[in-house]
Amino acid sequence: MSTVEHAPMSTQTTTTKPNVVARALAHPSVRGLGLVVALGILIIVGLITAGQRFGSLDNALTILRFAAVVGVVSVGMTFVITGGGIDLSVGALVALSSVWATTLATQTMAEDFHWIVMVGCALAVGSGAGLINGLLIAYGRIAPFIATLAMLAAARGLAEIIAQRRTQIVEVDGFLEVFGGDVIGIPVLVIMFALVAVAGWVLLNRTTFGRRTVAVGGNPEAARLAGIKVQRHTVLLYVLLGLACGIAAVMIVARTNTGSSTHGSLLELDTIAAVVIGGTLLSGGRGTIVGTVLGVLIFATLTNVFTLNNLDTSTQAVAKGAIIVAAVLLQQRIAGRSGAS
Amino acid sequence: MRSAIRPAHRPLRTIRRSPVLMAGGLLVATALLASCTSNEPAAEQDEAADAGSEGPAAADSDAPVESGEPVVIGFSGPEADHGWLAAINDSALAEAERYDDVELRVAEGTNDASLQISQIETFINDGVDAIVLLPTDGAALTDIAIQAMEAGIPVINVDREFSSPFAARTTILGDNYGMGISAGTYACGLIEENDISDPVIAEIAGIDALPLTQDRSEGFADALEECDQEVDNRVAAEFTVESGEAVASNLLQAAPRIDIIWNHDDDQGIGVKAAFDNAGRDEFFFIGGAGSANAMRWIQDGEMEATVLYPPTQAADGIRLARLIAQQNGMSDLVQPEVPRRIVLNAPVVTADNVEEYLPLGFES
Numbered sequence: 001m002s003t004v005e006h007a008p009m010s011t012q013t014t015t016t017k018p019n020v021v022a023r024a025l026a027h028p029s030v031r032g033l034g035l036v037v038a039l040g041i042l043i044i045v046g047l048i049t050a051g052q053r054f055g056s057l058d059n060a061l062t063i064l065r066f067a068a069v070v071g072v073v074s075v076g077m078t079f080v081i082t083g084g085g086i087d088l089s090v091g092a093l094v095a096l097s098s099v100w101a102t103t104l105a106t107q108t109m110a111e112d113f114h115w116i117v118m119v120g121c122a123l124a125v126g127s128g129a130g131l132i133n134g135l136l137i138a139y140g141r142i143a144p145f146i147a148t149l150a151m152l153a154a155a156r157g158l159a160e161i162i163a164q165r166r167t168q169i170v171e172v173d174g175f176l177e178v179f180g181g182d183v184i185g186i187p188v189l190v191i192m193f194a195l196v197a198v199a200g201w202v203l204l205n206r207t208t209f210g211r212r213t214v215a216v217g218g219n220p221e222a223a224r225l226a227g228i229k230v231q232r233h234t235v236l237l238y239v240l241l242g243l244a245c246g247i248a249a250v251m252i253v254a255r256t257n258t259g260s261s262t263h264g265s266l267l268e269l270d271t272i273a274a275v276v277i278g279g280t281l282l283s284g285g286r287g288t289i290v291g292t293v294l295g296v297l298i299f300a301t302l303t304n305v306f307t308l309n310n311l312d313t314s315t316q317a318v319a320k321g322a323i324i325v326a327a328v329l330l331q332q333r334i335a336g337r338s339g340a341s
Numbered sequence: 342m343r344s345a346i347r348p349a350h351r352p353l354r355t356i357r358r359s360p361v362l363m364a365g366g367l368l369v370a371t372a373l374l375a376s377c378t379s380n381e382p383a384a385e386q387d388e389a390a391d392a393g394s395e396g397p398a399a400a401d402s403d404a405p406v407e408s409g410e411p412v413v414i415g416f417s418g419p420e421a422d423h424g425w426l427a428a429i430n431d432s433a434l435a436e437a438e439r440y441d442d443v444e445l446r447v448a449e450g451t452n453d454a455s456l457q458i459s460q461i462e463t464f465i466n467d468g469v470d471a472i473v474l475l476p477t478d479g480a481a482l483t484d485i486a487i488q489a490m491e492a493g494i495p496v497i498n499v500d501r502e503f504s505s506p507f508a509a510r511t512t513i514l515g516d517n518y519g520m521g522i523s524a525g526t527y528a529c530g531l532i533e534e535n536d537i538s539d540p541v542i543a544e545i546a547g548i549d550a551l552p553l554t555q556d557r558s559e560g561f562a563d564a565l566e567e568c569d570q571e572v573d574n575r576v577a578a579e580f581t582v583e584s585g586e587a588v589a590s591n592l593l594q595a596a597p598r599i600d601i602i603w604n605h606d607d608d609q610g611i612g613v614k615a616a617f618d619n620a621g622r623d624e625f626f627f628i629g630g631a632g633s634a635n636a637m638r639w640i641q642d643g644e645m646e647a648t649v650l651y652p653p654t655q656a657a658d659g660i661r662l663a664r665l666i667a668q669q670n671g672m673s674d675l676v677q678p679e680v681p682r683r684i685v686l687n688a689p690v691v692t693a694d695n696v697e698e699y700l701p702l703g704f705e706s
Contacts, residue, residue, distance in 0.1 A: 050595075059594045066587055105379040121377055128374070162378045165427045167582055167611055167706040169635075180619060255586055257615045262422060262581040307591035313549050313577045 032279060034330040035294040038323070042301045050308040059304065061187060067300035068193035069094075069251050074271040074278075074292045075200040076244025081272075081280050082204070082287030083237045084217035085137065085144040089151035090245050090271055093129050094264030096159040097122040097249030102168040102259030115175035122253070123246035129155055130242015134235035152268070159261035168259040179254030189251050196247065201289040213237065217284030273320075274299060277327035298323065408442045412667040414660060415464035417448040417457055418475035418499075423580055423608045425631050426450075428653035428704030429475065429500075436657035443664055454481035461485045465492050471663035474509075475499040475656055483508045495666045499659040501553070510666060512683045513658050515651045517553045519688040521560020523649045524603045524628055527690045528561075529568035531601060531626050531646070540600040541573050543592060543625075545585070545613055547605045549577040557605050557630070574599070578609045582706075585612030590620065599625040607633035607648060608706050614639070632691055634703030640696045647692045653704045655686065 046054035053059060073090050080087050100106065101122035110117040129151060136147040170176060179188050204210040215223040216233050224230045252263050276282055277298070278291030299320065306316045414437065421427040430450065437445035446469060448460035454477050464472050465488065472489055476482035479501040486496045486508035498509035532540050544561060547554045554577070565571055574596045578584040585604070593599075593616065604613050607629045617623060629636040629648035639645035662680050665671065671678040691699045 053594060053597065056594075062590055062594045066590065100374070100377060103377055103380050106377040109377070121374065124374055128371075160422070162380070164380060165421050165423070166380075167424060167608065168380070169611070252583060255615065255619070256582045256612045257618075258582050258611055260582050263583050265579070265581060265583070303587075304591050304594065307576055307588065308595045310574050310595065312575070 032288065032291050032294060034327065035278065035291060035298065038327060039294060039298050039301065042298060042305060046301065046305040046308065050305065054305065054308055059308075061190065063297070063300050063304045064190045064193070065187050065255070066303065067296045068187075068189045069248050069255065070267065070270050070274065070300070071193045071293060071296040072196045072244050072248045072251065073241075073267060074274045074296050075196050075289060076241035077271045077275050078200065078278070078280050078287050078289055078292045079204065079213055080144075080237050080241045081275055081282060082217045082284060083213045083234060084220065084284030085234065085237060086272070086282075087133065087148045087238065087241055088145065088268045089129070089133060089148040089155055090241065091264035091267030092152045092155035092159070093126055093242060093245035094249045094252060094267055095261050096129065096155040096162075097125045097246045098253050098259040098263045099159040099163045099168065099261055100125045100259075101249060102170050102253055103162060104168075107170065107172055110172045110175065115172050115178065118170075118172065118175055118253070119250050122249045123243060126242040126244070126246025126249060127239050128242070130239040130245070131235065133242065134238030137238065138231040138234040156261060163259065163261045165261065167262075170253060170257050170259070176254065176257060179250065189254060192247065192251060196244065197289060197293050204287060204289055209236075214285060214287065217281075217287070219285070270299065273324055277324055295327075298327075408440070409664075409668045409670070411442045411444065412470040412664060413444045413446065413467075414663045414667065415446045415448065415461075415467070415469040415472045416474075416656070416660065417460045417464070417472070418450050418656060419457075419477045420450040420452045422452070424633055424704050424706035425606075425608060425651070425653050429656045432654050433473070433656035433660050436660045440664060442668075443660070445660070452477050454478050457482060458485045461489060465489050465494060469494060470667040471495045471497065473497045473499060473656060473659040473663050475659075476501050476503070480504040495663070497659045497663045497666070499655050510682075511662055511680055513655055513662060513686070514684075515655060515686050516688045517556035517651070518560040519685070520605075520630055520649045520651055521557040521562070522564045523560075523688045523690050524557075524630065525561045525564020526567070527628060527647060527649075528565065528601045528603065528626075529570065532568060532570065537600050540570065541596055541598055542570060543574040543596055543599050543602045544572045544576075545589060545592065545602065545604040545609070546575065546577040547580045547609065554605065561603060578606075578612075580606050580609050582609060582612035582615075585609030586616045587612070589613040589616035593617070593620045593622055601626045601628065603628045603630070605630040607631045607636040610636060611706055614644075632699065632703055633706045634700065635706050637691060637696050637700050637703040640691060640693055641700075643693070647690050650687075650689050650691055650699065650702070652686050652702065654702065658684070658686075 073094065077087060077090065101118045106118055106121050133148055133151050136142045137144050140147070181188055183191060204213065212223070212228050212233055215226065215228060216230050220230050249263070253259050274295035275292050278288055278293070278295035280287040280291060302319060302323065303316065306319070416433055418430060419426060421430045434445065434447065437443050446464065446467070448457070451457050457477055461472065461474065461482070462485065472494055474482065474486060474496055480503070483503040483505050486498070486503055487505060489496050490507060490510065495510035496508060498512040500514050502512060502514060503509055528542065542565065544558065546558055562572060574592060576588040576592045578588045589612065602625050604610050604627070608631065610629050610633070617627070626646040628646055630651060632648050632650040636645060636648040640647065666680050672680055675681070
């Protein structure tokens with residue numbers, strides 16, 4: 001479906017002619033199968049333990065709305081990780097964008113002119129911070145882990161300074177009406193998530209930009225020799241993720257009616273976890289948007305099932321850890337089988 | 342590096358123009374964005390500067406205070422990362438401002454226990470006259486507090502209690518267990534008053550790992566037991582707006598009908614309220630905790646039933662006690678000539694009937 005990979009091992013699979021299941025598993029397009037199974041199991045558990053309360057349309061939308069914010073950032077994160085990088089600053093960028101877009105000054109401008117000002121502000125702040133990340137990493141030659149760690153600290157600090165550590169409540173009606181509303185029963189936030197996911201899938205799988213991302217992540221030196229401007233491409237990847245953070249900030253502001261420097265706390269861990277259990281290689285060179293979306297949905301559904309069953313957050317955290325390990329082990333087994341056979 | 346392989350015949354114009362344009366564009370964009378960071382209403386910028394420093398502590402009396410022997414007080418607290426803690430700091434600073442004879446040394450707020458320990462060490466080395474300490478973690482700061490006491494510096498322990506009685510001269514704290522009792526007792530009253538049979542009671546806690554959250558929940562459960570009720574659905578958020586919204590929207594799915602909800606913390610309550618509004622649910626009595634100005638305004642508007650106070654003026658009281666202790670005075674309304682060892686603040690329920698009285702104590706989230 002979405003796994004971007006040239007799979008030379010598939011030729012070997014046919015010669016040894018193992019059973020059909022193993023061959024099917026070896027195919028890149030079914031690599032996401034483990035995730036679908038995991039999600040299926042969660043849904044069955046939800047239906048058994050909570051019945052109609054879990055199975056209702058309302059609940060499905062609750063899960064999707066909950067997944068939307070993490071999902072948008074995770075799609076952006078998939079690009080950066082596929083391109084061989086990592087970004088620890090996403091939560092802080094979401095906080096900074098949400099705060100910047102909801103200051104009294106921005107809100108006054110939005111009321112005088114149009115709520116689009118707030119959206120533009122959030123996207124510009126997110127992309128701008130992403131640009132700084134990208135420049136530091138590509139041209140400053142700072143390791144992504146360090147550059148974005150610095151951005152994490154600085155962006156959250158700046159968010160606190162701007163917000164004066166207060167929660168900024170949004171009074172611009174147009175903004176809340178649009179982003180808090182729905183189109184034929186589907187919440188706007190869920191539609192935004194879907195659009196971002198589809199756009200991400202097309203960009204990664206059907207464009208030169210996507211192929212370059214895989215090439216840069218797989219082997220930057222080879223990519224450079226092939227004529228790809230590796231540094232410029234790296235910058236673009238971080239700008240893209242910054243833009244995703246800006247979109248997520250708009251969504252979080254709409255969900256909570258506020259901008260706050262505490263928004264997006266630990267978002268970096270949630271997104272990296274979703275991307276990695278989705279099947280994107282942490283070392284770069286292989287990425288899957290569908291896997292990422294499934295990963296996000298698994299965590300959101302897990303939280304929902306636990307809440308419906310009135311279980312505490314500590315148990316939930318343990319289950320989360322177990323699922324990450326299980327998903328990665330399962331993928332390794334599948335990958336190992338396809339390589340060995 | 343790459344310039345080496347750039348074709349030599351590349352037009353000079355594009356090379357020169359693009360960086361200039363880009364830089365210009367960036368400048369304009371930055372200037373536009375930077376103008377958005379202001380949070381002061383344009384006309385009130387000057388007034389705001391004055392009003393900002395005036396915390397809720399100043400509410401009771403602005404009368405000039407008689408000067409005594411000058412004392413130096415060191416104050417250290419956690420990072421003010423949410424409204425309640427910001428109000429704690431603001432009111433402490435405002436309280437110290439009121440006294441000519443108090444020199445306040447404020448350590449940068451931190452959530453790192455080891456940094457806070459080094460701050461207290463600095464206070465000890467400086468030989469301050471008293472230390473007001475709101476520890477990031479009571480147990481972690483106990484040893485250094487004992488060292489300060491042994492060095493002859495009285496320590497006033499605020500909000501989060503030390504694990505040893507030798508670590509503080511005086512302890513002043515809000516009543517977390519009492520908050521739960523107040524909320525639970527009020528809930529029982531609502532059930533009886535409105536004659537709700539088989540009520541569904543939900544609880545939205547704060548960070549579950551903290552003893553204060555456990556105390557609040559224990560108090561709530563104990564009070565509910567008095568009227569033969571129990572918590573049917575319980576979720577825990579993280580004191581942030583975002584987490585409040587997330588757990589509340591899931592909670593609403595878990596319980597199709599709810600009669601009473603107690604939310605531990607009004608800061609996260611903004612998110613909780615947003616989830617209620619998004620889902621269009623208001624069939625329940627919504628009780629809050631801590632007592633933010635927002636919550637009190639909701640109570641005034643009839644959008645919230647009540648909130649249980651957890652006073653953000655504890656550190657301000659701590660400063661006042663530190664001054665009295667350092668000057669070897671007692672509390673004028675007590676017969677005993679010394680400051681008491683332990684002061685537990687009340688956790689009253691704020692409702693539509695008495696909200697006017699408490700509004701000055703409300704803190705902005």
